[in-house]
Amino acid sequence: MAGTEVTNRQILFKNFVVGWPQESDMEFVTTKKKLELREGQKDVIVRVLYLSCDPYQRGRMRNSTDSYIPPYTPGKPIEGYGLGKVILSSDPAFNEGDIVSGLMGWEDYSYGFRLVKIDDLALPISYYLGALGMAGFTAYVGFFRICEPKKGDTIYVSAASGAVGQMVGQFAKLFGCRVVGSAGSQQKVDLLTSKFGYDEAFNYKEEPDLDAALKRCCPDGIDIYFENVGGKMLDAVLVNMKVFGRIAVCGMVSQYNKEVQDPIYNLNYTVKRRLKIHGFLQSDHMDVQPEFFKNVIQWFKEGKLVYVEDIADGLEKGPAALIGLLAGKNVGKQSVKIADP
The missing domain is CATH 3.40.50.720 (NAD(P)-binding Rossmann-like Domain)
Structure with a gap:
């Protein structure tokens, strides 16, 4: 797979936003991308499966560095939390075929960051972006x-x-x-x-x-x-x-x-x-994450928890889903499905 050139659809961030963001502040494009691991890096390249729409992303559309996370770069894909399937890895913690959650670009193929391997798909995969994300x-x-x-x-x-x-x-x-x-x-x-x-x-x-x-x-x-x-x-x-x-x-x-x-x-x-x-x-509280996974998975299995999702189908639907979330149009956890595992 290394060195392979693939068709890569992307959602690009066009420019910084003042006031209410619009779908037109993002652009859906189709490009070619060569899948390459960078020399000397612990890279993980994923096939993106699901993307999360979250309110904090509005802050990344501002031309401001006064936050806990940097702004988006105009002309580059927006990024956020997602689920992906590892297709290339130079990081020994991740192998081809692993399902992971973490930060990734709004595109078909992306480098992954702050990744967590999902060892046990005990619940629907989309839950690992919301209820278990x-x-x-x-x-x-x-x-x-x-x-x-x-x-x-x-x-x-x-x-x-x-x-x-x-x-x-x-x-x-x-x-x-x-x-x-x-x-x-x-x-x-x-x-x-x-x-x-x-x-x-x-x-x-x-x-x-x-x-x-x-x-x-x-x-x-x-x-x-x-x-x-x-x-x-x-x-x-x-x-x-x-x-x-x-x-x-x-x-x-x-x-x-x-x-x-x-x-x-x-x-x-x-x-x-x-x-x-x-x-x-x-x-800031990653020490409690093992306890979180253990308890919440168990509570779902026991029928003590339920979860409502609002899933848009297709990367091209991403801008509308994100803007809809910011306007309160979603019912439940808003995400975008890109591909099957």
Whole structure:
């Protein structure tokens, strides 16, 4: 296979984006690519199988290096988390035919980075991009390590039907918490209560007063807030937190397309209520990953967890899937299928 020239479809990033990104900010092209391992490198080349669409990718479309991950390069393929099958490797940790997860380009054939070998496909392969991938691990770390949960706590999860939120809510129910969530459509709200086991849920788009909605669903206050949204939602949550409440900041998707961030007026409640606010990245907690795989796979096998996916079929559908995710059009974990294993 080394030295073989292949047809390689790609999604290129055209230029840095101000405001709302569009599909036209990306370009679908077909090129030729020679599959070569670089001398002196521990290279792994994969046939890309699935690609993940994630909110953090919006940040990589900015011309800014003030982040935990660098911006995309105009004229080059965008990249993100994916699943792939190893076709060439000079890294002794990976062999031809291995199924891996990690960072890879939005193209048919890509170098892989930060790869993890999937030894046991105990669940559908796409789950290893979502429920058993970055999203599920983020939920696990965020809830069990950052939130410091106690049985009987009331936890509120924003963007609760998404790739992370649906797992957080189920972890919290398994742990013994009262779980409240919000989402942006009635279909998603129904999923929260009928499929993911949430005790209460509301459509934030239909609530003229977020403070009133939170008081209705959490009349005794909120012990834990799993933050995915930011802005006005965070401001409303702050006044509804209990004393010694904890806020795990996973993301703030409502702010990603704004050049001027929404002001937060209620930060004084961090003192009044002695709140702990903790931003986190799953990549800082890799020590807990073996425990995560063991527990979550077992819970799925026992029927204690479910997962909803929204899978677009074909690399050319990638830009629409990513832009749809940022606009909240997806239902469940958004990914793109490129090829069968």
